Amino acid sequence: MKIRLGHAGNGKYCVFIIGRQHPGESNSSYVIKGTIEQLLSGEEMTMKILKYCDFVIIPMINPDGVVAGNFRTSLFGKDLNRLFKAKDTTLTPEI
Secondary structure, eight states: EEEEEOOOOSSEEEEEOOOOEEEEEEEHHHHHHHHHHHHTSSOOOHHHHHHHHEEEEHHHSSSSHHHTOOOOSSSTTTTTGGOOTOTTTTTTTTO
């Protein structure tokens, strides 16, 4: 799971959370599920966080690799962590 922090343009922080970039990271699915449940819980601390932050959550960024049963790579056998500068968005749209 990866978390990035930036500004949303509305005065709030924007928190990006992605899960399962590598298909074998099944534990991140549980962490993201718990994160979403907490954000929707209405608890006092969560409401304070939501006052200052917007969340963008992508629970599974590599679903093709998950369906194919791959551990670290996409459907095409490519490690997405090594392709951030890739220009071919047809073969690696996740990036």
